[in-house]
Amino acid sequence: MQQSANSSMLCIGLGIALIIVGCSGRGIQAQLGGRVQWDFETQVGPEWSTDRTVDLGSNKVLGLFNNRNRKYPGGTNLTIADIPPNTSIQVVFDLYFIGDWDSGGELADRWTLKIAGADALIDLTSFDHGWQNGVRVPTTGTRGQVDTGRRTLAYHVVTNKIVIQPDRIGADGKLTLDFMGYLTGQGTEFWALDNVSVTLDGTP
Numbered sequence: 001m002q003q004s005a006n007s008s009m010l011c012i013g014l015g016i017a018l019i020i021v022g023c024s025g026r027g028i029q030a031q032l033g034g035r036v037q038w039d040f041e042t043q044v045g046p047e048w049s050t051d052r053t054v055d056l057g058s059n060k061v062l063g064l065f066n067n068r069n070r071k072y073p074g075g076t077n078l079t080i081a082d083i084p085p086n087t088s089i090q091v092v093f094d095l096y097f098i099g100d101w102d103s104g105g106e107l108a109d110r111w112t113l114k115i116a117g118a119d120a121l122i123d124l125t126s127f128d129h130g131w132q133n134g135v136r137v138p139t140t141g142t143r144g145q146v147d148t149g150r151r152t153l154a155y156h157v158v159t160n161k162i163v164i165q166p167d168r169i170g171a172d173g174k175l176t177l178d179f180m181g182y183l184t185g186q187g188t189e190f191w192a193l194d195n196v197s198v199t200l201d202g203t204p
C-alpha cells in the first residue's frame, strides 16, 4: 500500500493521494480522506523548515535538535496548506528523546508542539528517563544509542497523537506546526522526529 515519492514522503492512499506543492515552498497541500507520512529516508521537502537528518543505524530521523547548541537547529516547522474548511487534522509522530532529559530542577527541560502563534497542543515537562529532581531515573525502553561526536547518548522513542479541531485552523486554510525543545545542556540532550503523519479527517 505504500508508494515511495519524492520529498521524503510516503503517500498512503485511503482512496485519494495527497499532493505536494513543494516547489512553491508554501507547504503540503492535502485532500480529505488522505494521509501523508514522512519517514525522512530521502530528501526532506520544503514543507519542513529544516532538512537536516541523521542516521540511527539504518534509519534516518529529522534532527538532531538542540536550542542551546549553535551547531544544531533548535526546532522545526511543518506547514500544511489549502486545508478545506471544517476539517480536523490528526497528527501522529515519533519523538526521540536523546540523552538525559531533566524533569524539574535547575536543569529542567521542556518540549512543545504548538500551532504557530497559539497555545501549545503538547507541553512536556516530565520525562520517563534521564533525571528527576537530581535523581537519575532508571532507564527502561532504550531503543539505541546516538554518537554525537562528543558523546554517545541513549535514546527513547515516544509516539504522540493529537487531533486538531477545525476552529484551530486559520481561515486561509493554512496550518503551521511548531515542534520545539527547550533544553539546558548543549551536548547532553537532544531530540529528533520520525514517522510523522498527517491525516485530514473531514468534518468531526
Ligand SMILES: [Ca+2]
Binding pocket: 039, 040, 041, 059, 060, 061, 194, 195
Ligand atoms: Ca526514518
Ligand SMILES: [Ca+2]
Binding pocket: 100, 101, 102, 107, 108, 109, 183, 184, 185, 189
Ligand atoms: Ca536538561
